[in-house]
Amino acid sequence: MTTPHATLALDCSFAGLSMAIQIDEGSVHFTTEAPRSSDILPTELQRLMQQANVTVKDIRTILVAIGPGSFTGIRLGLATAEAFKLLNPSLQIIGLSTLQALATQIRADHHPQTDFTVLLDAAGGQAYTQTFSANAEPHTTAACSAVPPTEGTLFAQASLMHATATxxxxxxxxxxxxxxxxxxxxxxxxPVYIKPLTYKKVQ
Structure with a gap:
């Protein structure tokens, strides 16, 4: 019997929790917008692995979203990947930018024809921002700044309530x-935090 070569993709850095396992025959996935991903991650990950019929030893690579995003979520994703590596030392962990992963999703879902900017809520009236080409290649480095004016094509986290953004x-x-x-x-x-760890939200 051939041992499957599986890849686990894991995001806890954005909204809720999303996981996908790719094997030779295809992939299975789980995504939820529900908060407190730490409460459901173990159960849902176990269920997803059972659905894919893989064990920890079958997972050769873990792709983990490293931010920018939720401080707690970023740490949770990385800690989960490291826990798997303790059980399977040959496993490779690869970090992926949360913003570029979202840009890849936007390219697939919306087919932009020009440059576009991704905005994520960074609290305190600020946003994590990065501009990408229509092919989801980064044009600028990720930054944390005040929410930009309404120019160009914007894709924003819903909590930002940006009038012109998707x-x-x-x-x-x-x-x-x-x-x-x-x-x-x-x-x-x-982890890619961008915002200093000493940041305190203004009341």
Whole structure:
């Protein structure tokens, strides 16, 4: 019997939780907008692995969204990947930018014809922003700044309530599998916070 070569994609950095497992025959996935992903991750991950009929030893690569995004979610995703590596030391962990993964999803879902900007809520009237080409290639580095004026094509996290933006509700981890085919997008499995850890939200 051939041992499956499985890849797990995991995002806890954006809204809710999204996971996908790719095997030779295809992929299975789970996505929810529900908060507190730490409460459901173990159960849903176990269920997804059973659905894919794989074990920890079958997973050769983990793709993990490393931010920018939720501080807690970023750490949760990386900790989960490291826990798998303890059980399977030969496993490879690859970091992927949350913003570029979302850009890959936007390209697939909306087929933009020009450059576009992705905005994620960074709290305190700020947003994590990055501009991409129509092919989802980054034109600028990720930054944290005040919510920009209403110019160009914008795709924004719904909580920003930006009048001219198309809302983004979740990151589907299947698009992380697509992004990972571009080795230039591979990053070290280290958190991308952008905002200083000492940041305190203004009341």
């Amino acid at each position: 809302p983004i509700t979740t990151l589907d981890a299947r698009h992380m599998l697509t992004l990972a085919q571009n080795t230039d997008a591979h990053l070290p499995p280290q």
